[in-house]
Amino acid sequence: MKGLMMDSQLTVTSIMEFAERQFPDSEIVSVTKDNSLHRFTYKDAFLRVRKLANALIDYGIKRSDRIATLAWNDYRHLEIYYAVGCSGFICHTINPRLFEEQIEYIVNHAEDRILFLDPDFISLAESIQNRVACIEKFVVLTDDEHMPTTTLRGAESYESFIANTRSTISWPELNETDACSLCYTSGTTGNPKGVLYSHRSIVLHSYGAALPDGMNISIRDVVMPIVPMFHVNAWNLPYTAAMVGAKMVFPGAKMGDGATLHSLIEKEEVTFSAGVPTVWLGLLKFLSESGSNVPSLQRVVVGGSACPLSIMDEFRDKYAVEVHHAWGMTETGPLGALNSLKPGMEQLEKAELDSIRQLQGRPIYGVSIKIVNDNGEELPWDGKSVGEFRVRGPWISSGYFKDSGGVYGSHDEDGWFATGDVGTMDANGYMRITDRTKDVIKSGGEWISSIDIENVAVGHPGVAEAAVIGVRHAKWGERPLLLIVRSGKTAIEKLDMLGWLEGKIAKWWMPDGVEFVDEISHTATGKISKKDLRVQFAEYQFSDCE
Known part of the structure; x- marks a missing residue:
């Protein structure tokens, strides 16, 4: 017997429509090449999302076509996220820091039709355009006034591309299992591999990330994603923040500039941010040298690589900011685990508490984890047994786009994904990464x-x-x-x-x-x-x- 509940589809469109109705006045603030501080509301943003969607449809983009981006974190990139996904197309974000050969491979493998790019990446695009014949048109993320001279085929400014289109649209009926976005791994073990996220995986990941023992994000937060939107959906923050109505602050190309980050945190009263350890080292250096503070900032999530205890201590002791370790991969959507303390742990002696704070954290609901030995046999959670982590769940990759797999990323006979990360699980459910299998x-x-x-x-x-x-x-x-x-x-x-x-x-x-x-x-x-x-x-x- 089945339950008598509505079978509503979990789609990014539903996040957008909920955010637009419930939080129309929530702000989105961006640093862009053509505007040092652009500011508008969710209502403004989603109106332009509809205009962009219509522009893509008018151009002839069809269901499941791939639309690529080479772009920083800002409001136009956010509009592309939603316009592409909600139209039934696939948003393919490309990391501009990859080698040209890798970008060329990725674009051709994905068969992207349009490439949206920041002005900073025009020379990069010009150098590869003759080797990526699938790209029919290049749209530069600026207005006509700031449009650079370029030899890119079909080049047009973003504002011109959407200028004369309709601001109303009838969004297509999507299945939650439809693909929404595509991100390639960095290809450290061969060619980059494409991870294809579904609408369902993004929505469920957003629920998990917003949980109190996840990233604990609510409408009361001002969220600044420093983790780039060109990699793993900026840890899903553009979707999670919209789901709860949080104000978003995007640093654009200044994501590594301590002075800019401090200015944004101070002026926009940022409460939450996320990024890799090198970003936080830069911010802490600026704060120390300038004598500045970040009174609004409450929480920082650090991922990508292990966070030194010195960063955690400096944030906590000098600036009253809590730093939370997180773990994940492109294939895990990316959030797999986050370090939040269990009741009573705050009372532990400093040495014992510090050892817990440095762990990668506990898996959030939706992510199942086990560790196995070289024979694939499951090992106990005793904090001592060392093995490879394997994961499964509704936002874990089940395979690679066009079967672009490699040595890592295989699945065992029960569907567990082999992460290539090595470590332990303790009795409290905390994971400790000690190495990659290839780095041990x-x-x-x-x-x-x-x-x-x-x-x-x-x-x-x-x-x-x-x-x-x-x-x-x-x-x-x-x-x-x-x-x-x-x-x-x-x-x-x-x-x-x-x-x-x-x-x-x-x-x-x-x-x-x-x-x-x-x-x-x-x-x-x-x-x-x-x-x-x-x-x-x-x-x-x-x-x-x-």
């Missing part, structure tokens, strides 16, 4: 966590950034090499670093080598690129291989 250092048959060493190293006041890789060793197979970018004009040396690590990590984890470098390679999504570092130091020899 195996020394004498035992595993060493590069992430744990990096987190301790970054806590040194003379360290701006740290990375640890495994290097061949005659006796132990592999030993850790610690790479350090000094902070400012500090003069720390190898013995200073080893002294700092002593007592904070296991003795047999101590790096056999410490090298100081001007910079550390990063992936297009801002993560440390261990692959590039292993190539760079492939011939490295420890001074003592006894």
Whole structure:
């Protein structure tokens, strides 16, 4: 017997229509190339969404056609999110930090028809346009007054593209399982792989993210997504914020500029933000050097890579901002787990509490997690057993677009997704990431966590950034090499670093080598690129291989 409940479809259109009716006066503030501070309301935005949707239909875009973006976080990009998805098309966000060859591959693989791009990326688009024949038209995200001269075929300003279209539309009836957006992984294990999100997955993810033990977002918040809209739907924040009616603040191309971020937080009274650790290092540096404060900011979510305890402590102790670790992947929509304390944990001794705060967090409802050994056998949640994390749930990828799979991202016979992340689960349900399967250092048959060493190293006041890789060793197979970018004009040396690590990590984890470098390679999504570092130091020899 089935229940007697309405079978309403979970679609992004339903989020938009609810937001427009319930929160018409909620604000959207943006930094753009042609306007240092653009401001309008949800009502204004969704009227323009309808105009853009009509422009796409008039052009001849059909159901499930892919529409690409090369764009920063701002109001026009938000309009594209909703106009494309609600029309039954697929919004394909492209990371402009990828190599040209990867962008070319992604566009051709997706068979995008129109590319919306910020003026900053015109030269990039011009350099590849002859190799992406599927793109029929390039629309530049600006108005005619600020439209640059370009050789891009069919080039037109965004404002011109939508100017003479209707502001009313009859939205198509969509099935919640229809595709809505497309994002490719960075391709660290071969060609990028396409993750195709459905309307249902986005809506359910938005519910989960808004939960109190998720990102805890409500109409009382002012949300500033620093995580880019060109990657994993900006952690779904453009949808989650609209679902609850929160004011949105977009930093545009200034997402890495500490002064701009501080100005936006202060003027717009931002309460919540999310981004990778390097963003927060930049903001903290500006606050320290300028003597400024962020009184409105209450919560920050950090993901993409492990967040050093030093960042968490500085935010909490100096600025009364709580930092929450999160974990996820392109394939998990992306939110898989978020670190929020269970009742009573606030009373723990500082050392024990700090160890919990550094964990990646607990899975939110909708995400099931298990850890398995090399044979695929499930391991206990005892905080000691180390294995690979596998996940499943309604916003977890079940495969890749056009079967563009690779080594990682496989599914077992029961449908669990193999994440490639390695770590433990404790009895309280908290996950601890110790490495990627391809980054684990195996020394004498035992595993060493590069992430744990990096987190301790970054806590040194003379360290701006740290990375640890495994290097061949005659006796132990592999030993850790610690790479350090000094902070400012500090003069720390190898013995200073080893002294700092002593007592904070296991003795047999101590790096056999410490090298100081001007910079550390990063992936297009801002993560440390261990692959590039292993190539760079492939011939490295420890001074003592006894």
